[in-house]
Amino acid sequence: MSDVTAAERELGTAFLPRFDAQGLLIAIAVDSSTREILMVAYMDAEALEKTRETGLAHFHSRSRGKLWLKGETSGHFLRVEEIRVDCDQDALELRVRPEGPACHTGARSCFYRKIDGEGLARIEG
Amino acid sequence: MSDVTAAERELGTAFLPRFDAQGLLIAIAVDSSTREILMVAYMDAEALEKTRETGLAHFHSRSRGKLWLKGETSGHFLRVEEIRVDCDQDALELRVRPEGPACHTGARSCFYRKIDGEGLARIEG
Numbered sequence: 001m002s003d004v005t006a007a008e009r010e011l012g013t014a015f016l017p018r019f020d021a022q023g024l025l026i027a028i029a030v031d032s033s034t035r036e037i038l039m040v041a042y043m044d045a046e047a048l049e050k051t052r053e054t055g056l057a058h059f060h061s062r063s064r065g066k067l068w069l070k071g072e073t074s075g076h077f078l079r080v081e082e083i084r085v086d087c088d089q090d091a092l093e094l095r096v097r098p099e100g101p102a103c104h105t106g107a108r109s110c111f112y113r114k115i116d117g118e119g120l121a122r123i124e125g
Numbered sequence: 126m127s128d129v130t131a132a133e134r135e136l137g138t139a140f141l142p143r144f145d146a147q148g149l150l151i152a153i154a155v156d157s158s159t160r161e162i163l164m165v166a167y168m169d170a171e172a173l174e175k176t177r178e179t180g181l182a183h184f185h186s187r188s189r190g191k192l193w194l195k196g197e198t199s200g201h202f203l204r205v206e207e208i209r210v211d212c213d214q215d216a217l218e219l220r221v222r223p224e225g226p227a228c229h230t231g232a233r234s235c236f237y238r239k240i241d242g243e244g245l246a247r248i249e250g
Contacts, residue, residue, distance in 0.1 A: 086235040110211040
């Protein structure tokens with residue numbers, strides 16, 4: 001990693017994902033049709049590799065400490081159509097086609113509430 | 126924190142941000158007009174408080190270990206119009222009006238490249 005300069009990482013065309021001290025990077029899943037943010041989670045190198053291999057979003061579950069295929073129990077897979085990377089390559093935007101609600105609560109997106117005064121309000125839609 | 130159940134956090138109307146072991150949560154800035162993801166960073170309690178107080182996005186810089194008002198040197202502030210929170214309240218979506226390019230490279234968004242084969246390709250637009 002130390003051989004890679006910031007300029008190469010930011011301006012180059014080499015994919016050089018920058019995992020943090022825990023071996024993770026942020027992955028934001030966005031509905032490729034509606035552009036809605038569906039969920040955000042972490043990926044380690046294994047999850048990234050599996051995602052690229054299969055075209056289905058895999059993450060790293062910090063609570064369970066292991067690889068997590070999104071939809072493995074619910075069937076609500078996220079089919080990855082495009083992967084974007086940010087300037088310093090420590091975050092990914094996954095453009096996906098969701099096969100069902102992305103949130104385990106049954107909501108289409110995990111971001112179903114907004115701050116409203118001192119509390120939260122449900123977002124319609 | 127231990128007094129808050131997962132159900133209260135997920136289904137309730139109380140704003141109960143869940144900071145991780147480093148005292149941070151993920152904040153994703155989205156252009157409120159175009160819906161484009163502009164950048165992703167971390168917030169600690171102080172950054173969140175300052176953001177709510179001022180209406181300008183503040184983050185916590187992990188590299189510098191301190192509060193960071195986005196735009197403090199460039200003038201490219203992010204005016205926060207709405208804050209959404211995810212199911213387990215460890216990530217925020219900031220709907221913002223950007224006052225200039227959000228990326229320090231001069232790009233409108235930090236996500237200006239996509240994975241293309243084994244490398245990266247610049248996204249037009």
